[in-house]
Amino acid sequence: MSSFKISVSSSALTALKSRLEGTIFPDELDGAGWDYGVPLADIKRLVTRWRDGFDWRKEEERLNTVLPQFTRDIEVEGFGILNIHYIHQKSEKVDGIPLLFVHGWPGNFLEVRGLSIAQFDVVAISLPGYGFSQGPKKKGFSLVQYAEVSHKLMLSLGYTEYVTQGGDWGSAVSYITREIASRYGGEHAKAWHTNSPFSCTPYELEGLSRMEISFQSGYFKQQSTKPQTLGYSLADSPVGLLAWIYEKLVGWSDSYPWTDDEVLTWVSIYWFSRAGPTASLRIYYEVMNSGQGFDSQSTVPKIPMGCSLFPKELEWDSKKYTHLLTHLHSWYPRIGNVVFEAEHDSGGHFAAYEKPELLVGDLQKMFGKGGPAFGVVSGRNGYSN
Numbered sequence: 001m002s003s004f005k006i007s008v009s010s011s012a013l014t015a016l017k018s019r020l021e022g023t024i025f026p027d028e029l030d031g032a033g034w035d036y037g038v039p040l041a042d043i044k045r046l047v048t049r050w051r052d053g054f055d056w057r058k059e060e061e062r063l064n065t066v067l068p069q070f071t072r073d074i075e076v077e078g079f080g081i082l083n084i085h086y087i088h089q090k091s092e093k094v095d096g097i098p099l100l101f102v103h104g105w106p107g108n109f110l111e112v113r114g115l116s117i118a119q120f121d122v123v124a125i126s127l128p129g130y131g132f133s134q135g136p137k138k139k140g141f142s143l144v145q146y147a148e149v150s151h152k153l154m155l156s157l158g159y160t161e162y163v164t165q166g167g168d169w170g171s172a173v174s175y176i177t178r179e180i181a182s183r184y185g186g187e188h189a190k191a192w193h194t195n196s197p198f199s200c201t202p203y204e205l206e207g208l209s210r211m212e213i214s215f216q217s218g219y220f221k222q223q224s225t226k227p228q229t230l231g232y233s234l235a236d237s238p239v240g241l242l243a244w245i246y247e248k249l250v251g252w253s254d255s256y257p258w259t260d261d262e263v264l265t266w267v268s269i270y271w272f273s274r275a276g277p278t279a280s281l282r283i284y285y286e287v288m289n290s291g292q293g294f295d296s297q298s299t300v301p302k303i304p305m306g307c308s309l310f311p312k313e314l315e316w317d318s319k320k321y322t323h324l325l326t327h328l329h330s331w332y333p334r335i336g337n338v339v340f341e342a343e344h345d346s347g348g349h350f351a352a353y354e355k356p357e358l359l360v361g362d363l364q365k366m367f368g369k370g371g372p373a374f375g376v377v378s379g380r381n382g383y384s385n
Helices: 010-021 040-052 056-066 143-156 176-184 202-210 218-225 227-236 238-252 260-271 277-288 318-335 356-367
Strands: 069-076 080-089 097-102 120-125 162-166 189-194 304-309 337-343
Touching: 010 040, 010 238, 040 238, 040 260, 056 260, 069 143, 080 143, 097 143, 097 176, 120 143, 143 176, 162 176, 162 356, 176 189, 189 356, 218 227, 218 277, 227 238, 227 277, 238 260, 260 277, 304 356, 337 356
Parallel strands: 097 120, 097 162, 162 189, 189 304, 304 337
Antiparallel strands: 069 080, 080 120
16 A cells, blocks of 8 residues: 555646647537536636646645545456555544445545545545556456455455445446455445435336436447547547536535536546546546446345435436436335335535535444444444544
8 A cells, every 4th residue: 555645747737828828729609508518608717727727736635635545466367466646534433434436427535525524434446547546558447346446445445344425337226336245245344325326227228218217329329339439539639628527516515506617627537547538538438338237137245235315316306306216216126125215305416515414424323322323334334432
């Protein structure tokens, strides 16, 4: 294990400024608004700020101060050793519950900024190919490998028993935390919680289509079929990367008041990432071509599971939210052993970032005294003096 501080080179900052100065903007139709994509005025404003006013060094110092960061070498079967970046925020309690937080795309470790939970030791992994983690160099790095590296990280920290939380790629949709629950549940993974509680077997997909879900699938199809083609634009153009991610931050959140500097910090993490922004896209291709994803018929994990439901989660239209919930309850047996559920009237895809107080409250209710998963980790309940 090594302590880690973000330290982007001066030459990388100079190169970014040079690219921003040479930006060529597209035209825009009168009154287009968001109908055609990100408004030109938004991108021009953000580019001006990124080029002339945004202080990355200040953000770098802030992140290094508030987030305890580390790196560790993890060997992944068939892929060698990857150097993994992670946040490790220990509880003030001596028996804090080990909680592995798994982000997705276009998320990153920044999502745990508000998840300072008194009774949990929070570990937020930067998935391989994201942020400051090394990316795989071989084809085929899919759910099994993401689960393996996440699990081995927890073991390497001395957490032989732990719980997980995640959304997007960290969610229950036959994704990473589900894979962890299936492979390591019982002996090591003791419970899991998600804010994206979908199981997407053909049966569920048929039901979802009848409910006219508002899943914005254009990005997904591109990233799951030709990520390399898209990657040339994202790796070469900071403005292209900005527009691609900004669209999702705004469109997938529930009217979250993003500041320009928040957006630019988020996008800068991708621009300055160790493996480059293209690496973060490849999980889509690997999962969709591995047989491990949506339509896989993996065993339903038996360990306790919790679900937090937010109305602006990107898979559904909030106007149909109540209608969907009545169907979702009937799907729970196909997702996992659901012992806890909370429904909220606000919040979107980035729940840990948008509504940390709600997510923290749900985790405390699920794992706290009187909760359905209290005491699942031996000797750790986060309540000792």
